[in-house]
Amino acid sequence: MSGRATVMIAGLGNPGRKYAGTRHNIGFLVVDELARRLPRGENRRRFDSQLTETSTPGARVVLLKPETFMNLSGNAVSAAARWYRVPPERVLLVHDDMDLPFGQLRLRPGGSSGGHNGVTSVIQQLGTERIPRLRIGIGRPELGTTISYVLNRFTRDEERALPDVVANAADAALSWERDGIEVAMNLYNRRDVPPRASSPRERSTEP
Numbered sequence: 001m002s003g004r005a006t007v008m009i010a011g012l013g014n015p016g017r018k019y020a021g022t023r024h025n026i027g028f029l030v031v032d033e034l035a036r037r038l039p040r041g042e043n044r045r046r047f048d049s050q051l052t053e054t055s056t057p058g059a060r061v062v063l064l065k066p067e068t069f070m071n072l073s074g075n076a077v078s079a080a081a082r083w084y085r086v087p088p089e090r091v092l093l094v095h096d097d098m099d100l101p102f103g104q105l106r107l108r109p110g111g112s113s114g115g116h117n118g119v120t121s122v123i124q125q126l127g128t129e130r131i132p133r134l135r136i137g138i139g140r141p142e143l144g145t146t147i148s149y150v151l152n153r154f155t156r157d158e159e160r161a162l163p164d165v166v167a168n169a170a171d172a173a174l175s176w177e178r179d180g181i182e183v184a185m186n187l188y189n190r191r192d193v194p195p196r197a198s199s200p201r202e203r204s205t206e207p
Contacts, residue, residue, distance in 0.1 A: 006060040007177050008086045009034060010077050012095040012118040014151075015067040023138040024070060024150040026166070027094040030136070031063050033170040038063075047079040059177055062086070073118040074125030081126065088131045092176055093119060094169065096150065100137025102158055103165040105172055107185045108133050132181055136169050 011027030019025055035041070038061060041054030045067075052063040062084055066076035081091055089109075095118055100106060110130040113119035123129055141149035154162060168188070175184040 004055075004058065004060050005090065006062060006084050006086050007090045007092070008062040008064055008077075008081060008084065009092045009094060009173055009177075010064040010066065010073075010080075010122075012070060012073050012093060012116075012122075013065065014069050015065075019151065021153050022151050023096055023154060026096045026136050026138065026169075028065050029162075029166045030094045030134075030169045030173065031065050033166050034061075034173060035063055037170060037174075047076050047083065049076045049080060051080065056174065056177055061177065070118040070121075072121055074121030074123070077122045078125035088126045088128050091122075091126070092132045092134055092173060093122060094134045094173060095119060095136070096138045097135035098138055098140045098146065098150070100135060100139070102137050102139040103161060103168075104137035105169055105188045106133075106135040106137075107172060107176060107181060107188055108135070109181045132176065134169060134172055134176070136165065 009031060011029070011031035013019065013025035013028040035052050035054070038054040038056065041052045044051045044053070048066060048068045050065040050067060054061050054063065062080065064077065064080055066073045068076045077091065081088070095116060097106070097114070097116070099114065109132055112129060113123055119133065122131060138150070172184055172188040175187055
């Protein structure tokens with residue numbers, strides 16, 4: 001396995017039970033799905049992260065879930081990338097995006113953070129915007145603040161659709177590793193958008 005290229009797939013989120021299953025943690029859910037699909041690897045806690053070393057037929061794969069809290073995600077991602085000698089173009093960030101409708105996927109080869117604090121932190125620590133992203137739409141709140149919205153759990157309708165969304169995102173991440181960013185973008189950026197679930201009232205949580 002040492003002779004093959006290494007890629008890193010980093011799901012962004014917040015650690016702890018308080019944040020489990022919230023919109024901001026959808027990147028964690030995708031990494032968990034990848035860990036279930038790929039060969040059982042070695043699980044470690046290093047670089048302020050939960051980390052799994054596994055593989056695909058074409059690459060060594062490092063699955064990463066930073067435990068630094070979202071705003072300091074770059075500390076964990078950059079430390080792991082340096083250790084495994086993974087250049088920024090072979091690091092895929094998987095994260096939530098309020099600018100996309102719920103369930104819609106958007107792969108991109110780089111660019112600005114779009115105001116996402118976790119992505120901003122990674123860009124700052126790696127020193128480049130040329131970091132591939134897999135953005136997963138969570139939609140915008142009709143009422144309330146964006147902070148409470150992203151730290152809230154999904155509605156019941158969204159939770160019913162969530163397994164398919166996470167599965168599609170895992171498919172897209174594997175396509176990125178196997179086929180490259182351009183092919184993956186053509187395949188997954190055109191996918192139909194699941195219907196946006198609405199709820200008269202979101203469950204509240206602390207910001």
